[in-house]
Amino acid sequence: xxxxxxxxxxxxxxxxxxxxxxxxxxxxxxxxxxxxxxxxxxxxxxxxxxxxxxxxxxxxxxxxxxxxxxxxxxxxxxxxxxxxxxxxxxxxxxxxxxxxxxxxxxxxxxxxxxxxxxxxxxxxxxxxxxxxxxxxxxxxxxxxxxxxxxxxxxxxxxxxxxxxxxxxxxxxxxxxxxxxxxxxxxxxxxxxxxxxxxxxxxxxxxxxxxxxxxxxxxxxxxxxxxxxxxxxxxxxxxxxxxxxxxxxxxxxxxxxxxxxxxxxxxxxxxxxxxxxxxxxxxxxxxxxxxxxxxxxxxxxxxxxxxxxxxxxxxxxxxxxxxxxxxxxxxxxxxxxxxxxxxxxxxxxxxxxxxxxxxxxxxxxxxxxxxxxxxxxxxxxxxxxxxxxxxxxxxxxxxxxxxxxxxxxxxxxxxxxxxxxxxxxxxxxxxxxxxxxxxxxxxxxxxxxxxxxxxxxxxxxxxxxxxxxxxxxxxxxxxxxxxxxxxxxxxxxxxxxxxxxxxxxxxxxxxxxxxxxxxxxxxxxxxxxxxxxxxxxxxxxxxxxxxxxxxxxxxxxxxxxxxxxxxxxxxxxxxxxxxxxxxxxxxxxxxxxxxxxxxxxxxxxxxxxxxxxxxxxxxxxxxxxxxxxxxxxxxxxxxxxxxxxxxxxxxxxxxxxxxxxxxxxxxxxxxxxxxxxxxxxxxxxxxxxxxxxxxxxxxxxxxxxxxxxxxxxxxxxxxxxxxxxxxxxxxxxxxxxxxxx
Numbered sequence: 236x237x238x239x240x241x242x243x244x245x246x247x248x249x250x251x252x253x254x255x256x257x258x259x260x261x262x263x264x265x266x267x268x269x270x271x272x273x274x275x276x277x278x279x280x281x282x283x284x285x286x287x288x289x290x291x292x293x294x295x296x297x298x299x300x301x302x303x304x305x306x307x308x309x310x311x312x313x314x315x316x317x318x319x320x321x322x323x324x325x326x327x328x329x330x331x332x333x334x335x336x337x338x339x340x341x342x343x344x345x346x347x348x349x350x351x352x353x354x355x356x357x358x359x360x361x362x363x364x365x366x367x368x369x370x371x372x373x374x375x376x377x378x379x380x381x382x383x384x385x386x387x388x389x390x391x392x393x394x395x396x397x398x399x400x401x402x403x404x405x406x407x408x409x410x411x412x413x414x415x416x417x418x419x420x421x422x423x424x425x426x427x428x429x430x431x432x433x434x435x436x437x438x439x440x441x442x443x444x445x446x447x448x449x450x451x452x453x454x455x456x457x458x459x460x461x462x463x464x465x466x467x468x469x470x471x472x473x474x475x476x477x478x479x480x481x482x483x484x485x486x487x488x489x490x491x492x493x494x495x496x497x498x499x500x501x502x503x504x505x506x507x508x509x510x511x512x513x514x515x516x517x518x519x520x521x522x523x524x525x526x527x528x529x530x531x532x533x534x535x536x537x538x539x540x541x542x543x544x545x546x547x548x549x550x551x552x553x554x555x556x557x558x559x560x561x562x563x564x565x566x567x568x569x570x571x572x573x574x575x576x577x578x579x580x581x582x583x584x585x586x587x588x589x590x591x592x593x594x595x596x597x598x599x600x601x602x603x604x605x606x607x608x609x610x611x612x613x614x615x616x617x618x619x620x621x622x623x624x625x626x627x628x629x630x631x632x633x634x635x636x637x638x639x640x641x642x643x644x645x646x647x648x649x650x651x652x653x654x655x656x657x658x659x660x661x662x663x664x665x666x667x668x669x670x671x672x673x674x675x676x677x678x679x680x681x682x683x684x685x686x687x688x689x690x691x692x693x694x695x696x697x698x699x700x701x702x703x704x705x706x707x708x709x710x711x712x713x714x715x716x717x718x719x720x721x722x723x724x725x726x727x728x729x730x731x732x733x734x735x736x737x738x739x740x741x742x743x744x745x746x747x748x749x750x751x752x753x754x755x756x757x758x759x760x761x762x763x764x765x766x767x768x769x770x771x772x773x774x775x776x777x778x779x780x781x782x783x784x785x786x787x788x789x790x791x792x793x794x795x796x797x798x799x800x801x802x803x804x805x806x807x808x809x810x811x812x813x814x815x816x817x818x819x820x821x822x823x824x825x826x827x828x829x830x831x832x833x834x835x836x837x838x839x840x841x842x843x844x845x846x847x848x849x850x851x852x853x854x855x856x857x858x859x860x861x862x863x864x865x866x867x868x869x870x871x872x873x874x875x876x877x878x879x880x881x882x883x884x885x886x887x888x889x890x891x892x893x894x895x896x897x898x899x900x901x902x903x904x905x906x907x908x909x910x911x912x913x914x915x916x917x918x919x920x921x922x923x924x925x926x927x928x929x930x931x932x933x934x935x936x937x938x939x940x941x942x943x944x945x946x947x948x949x950x951x952x953x954x955x956x957x958x959x960x961x962x963x964x965x966x967x968x969x970x971x972x973x974x975x
Contacts, residue, residue: 249588265480299758301384305382308412312379338385405426470578474571496571528588541830545878548819638849642859670712671767679758699785704773820845851944
């Protein structure tokens with residue numbers, strides 16, 4: 236920006252600082268209501284691209300058979316088979332049947348199943364008990380469950396649509412379970428998915444506030460200035476409010492990925508405002524507050540502009556994703572990054588110039604010791620260049636090999652702490668009542684059932700039951716239409732053919748046939764249950780083997796279900812990440828090349844941001860840290876978050892070179908002007924984001940730790956490697972002439 240334009244901008248900011256601050260407050264107040272109404276998309280389907288074949292099969296299966304969103308309300312009762320035990324079970328089933336959002340025709344319980352002996356005869360009692368085992372009855376003959384199917388709040392069919400949100404339905408089910416005299420667990424994949432979104436939303440918001448509070452304490456400790464604390468806090472909160480209000484007015488929703496909006500805006504806002512505050516304090520040693528503010532904006536205002544623009548560009552790369560939540564997250568962060576710049580323009584003039592201020596500002600804590608340490612580090616790096624280059628090269632190569640060792644975490648329960656209610660319930664169900672994973676194989680079926688077709692279904696069901704896992708049967712339950720039809724006695728003229736048996740069974744238990752066979756669409760399915768808590772390799776192998784067996788009988792078989800979607804969820808999130816990372820890198824190099832009018836400087840500004848990502852992901856591979864939801868997008872997220880250090884560093888270096896200083900003198904100037912503020916702001920951010928380690932949601936823990944490590948790595952690379960890159964660029968070039 237030309238100097239004359241900058242002077243006019245500074246004059247405007249100084250003259251109207253109170254008016255600008257008032258405008259920021261008014262906008263924040265107007266944003267409170269719409270921001271509070273911003274919805275949170277809790278659909279697992281939204282985490283897949285619309286053209287994803289697994290998602291298409293899942294949606295088709297739901298439309299044909301009503302889906303597999305089953306919830307189990309389970310407990311252990313030593314008196315289960317007594318009259319008192321059966322009465323307790325019936326009362327629980329009756330209460331759950333009345334819950335809004337539950338398909339009342341789907342309620343299954345042991346006492347209701349045994350009630351079919353009225354129609355099938357007492358001779359079938361033992362057969363019914365064995366049929367219920369692994370679903371409604373445990374091997375101990377004491378553990379039981381009421382199984383129910385949830386209605387979909389987004390189902391286009393008004394007869395199948397839930398009248399209340401999923402959260403309200405599950406809350407009522409859990410309330411009923413909590414009132415039971417026997418410890419009762421509410422378990423199922425829909426519960427896992429719901430609690431994932433709930434923790435992501437609640438903990439994301441809470442941790443954003445907690446991180447901000449901890450940042451305040453760290454900044455107060457180092458800078459000893461209340462103004463330096465209040466300003467970044469206000470800017471971050473204003474930006475969050477404005478971003479949410481804009482999203483609401485645009486008809487968008489927050490996704491699970493977007494729940495970390497506050498945390499990421501905190502990184503951008505705190506780093507830039509703390510840097511400006513420290514630069515302003517140095518200017519106050521020679522100027523009054525107005526002139527110090529003018530000099531601050533003139534000198535580093537353009538740097539702040541490029542910081543916000545490159546951050547927006549880094550997140551903007553995610554707009555190329557096929558996943559709606561990732562695109563939504565990209566849009567959200569582009570808006571948030573640019574609004575940080577708007578907030579700084581509106582808030583900082585008044586923040587620096589309004590109110591009384593001491594004649595001499597306090598010296599940051601440990602300033603002399605920090606300067607001496609950084610000065611010594613600069614000399615050490617320049618004196619041991621080959622050691623630094625060699626060590627960096629070895630680490631990058633070692634980490635690059637670690638990338639091939641990365642594994643995906645598909646045990647969905649590991650998204651929660653081991654002592655959380657959802658994991659305790661899952662452990663109870665999987666240890667006493669079979670697996671919690673519900674899925675299916677579905678295949679073409681005739682409009683009228685024949686014995687030949689049903690024989691093939693029986694054979695397929697038997698082969699699926701024979702599938703062996705590591706410690707026994709791979710599938711804990713296999714349910715086919717033949718299981719129900721075979722229990723109906725053959726009665727000439729009344730129940731002698733498959734179709735008459737099916738009609739009779741429909742009258743006795745309409746949910747059974749309807750959930751497994753759709754004669755109008757010509758499809759049938761076999762319901763499968765398996766353990767949720769197993770490795771990704773075991774799950775993927777089991778899904779593949781079940782599909783192969785089913786296709787040997789019915790070539791047009793589709794394997795789908797919530798279990799399948801959850802198994803491949805992280806793979807879905809990772810699908811576009813390398814593309815997004817590449818687009819982000821190209822965008823950042825392009826912007827910084829334009830800013831510095833030098834391709835070399837564009838590349839130099841990117842290297843300190845790529846190296847920490849490689850080291851981080853490679854280290855995860857070598858340490859066998861699996862990629863979960865929190866780390867699936869860490870590479871593309873951190874690309875736009877750590878570049879601000881490089882921009883401030885390079886800009887200060889170029890200003891020093893333009894002033895006539897040689898290379899060593901310029902580095903010394905950068906150390907005093909830039910490194911100290913960056914060190915303080917990065918320490919504040921690292922400590923602030925480590926608060927995410929207290930989350931109930933494990934991916935948020937991973938995210939907080941990984942971002943802290945990435946920030947620390949970016950700082951280390953900027954302190955160690957960036958000076959050497961700048962020195963390398965001095966050879967044969969004249970970067971000191973470049974301007975912003």
